[in-house]
Amino acid sequence: MSTGRGASREEWANQVAALDQHKQARKAPITVDRIVTTALRMVQAEGFDALTMRRVAAALDTGAASLYAHVRNKAELDDLLIGALSRNVVLPAPDAARWREQVLDVFAQLRDQFLLYPGISRAALSAPPTNLDTLRLTEGLLALFLAGGVAPRAAAWTIDAALLYVSAYTFEASLRAGGVDRDEVLARLRMLPVSRFPHTVGHAEELNSGAEHERFDFALGLLLRGIA
Known part of the structure; x- marks a missing residue:
């Protein structure tokens, strides 16, 4: 040149x-x-x-x-x-005999997607979804509930409540990115005066129990068992 x-x-x-x-x-x-x-x-x-x-x-x-x-x-x-995250969730073919297990798995997949991106669940809470991939997820969940014999309105409200829980659960996890010192929390609770906090002191261990996603599974399982 x-x-x-x-x-x-x-x-x-x-x-x-x-x-x-x-x-x-x-x-x-x-x-x-x-x-x-x-x-x-x-x-x-x-x-x-x-x-x-x-x-x-x-x-x-x-x-x-x-x-x-x-x-x-x-x-x-x-x-x-x-x-984009909803697109990564695999939706199973509805099985009337296993619909609760299938629903829990779908919500667990979404939970794991949100946990990869700290705080992103706030985006899910900001506005009603209009994205086709997000609506695909709602459609798939609705199909599972209906296969289990759940009434349409009960299914719709339960899906809404469960999605709110997934968002709240993963958002809280993002706030605790550094982890929680469980021993420190237990120590503080046990220092409370028993005269005023007998149940808190007596059940401090239970109040701070749960490994991995045990609390998540418990809460959603409780929600699903509450509908016919």
């Missing part, structure tokens, strides 16, 4: 511009999938509070205006993120 000695200034300027055009041509185009993937990586690494449209744009080496051409606003991005 000529560096200017044998070329006019205009030719030199064209060569410089061509370098920039070549760089732009090599950049992958901005798509909804790339935006969602980048946003999920950010949440996984830094938590949901770190997610902004501007930061996603910067990670994609573009301006925020470019994102708005594909995603209207942060609320729509949040909906897309929950849809």
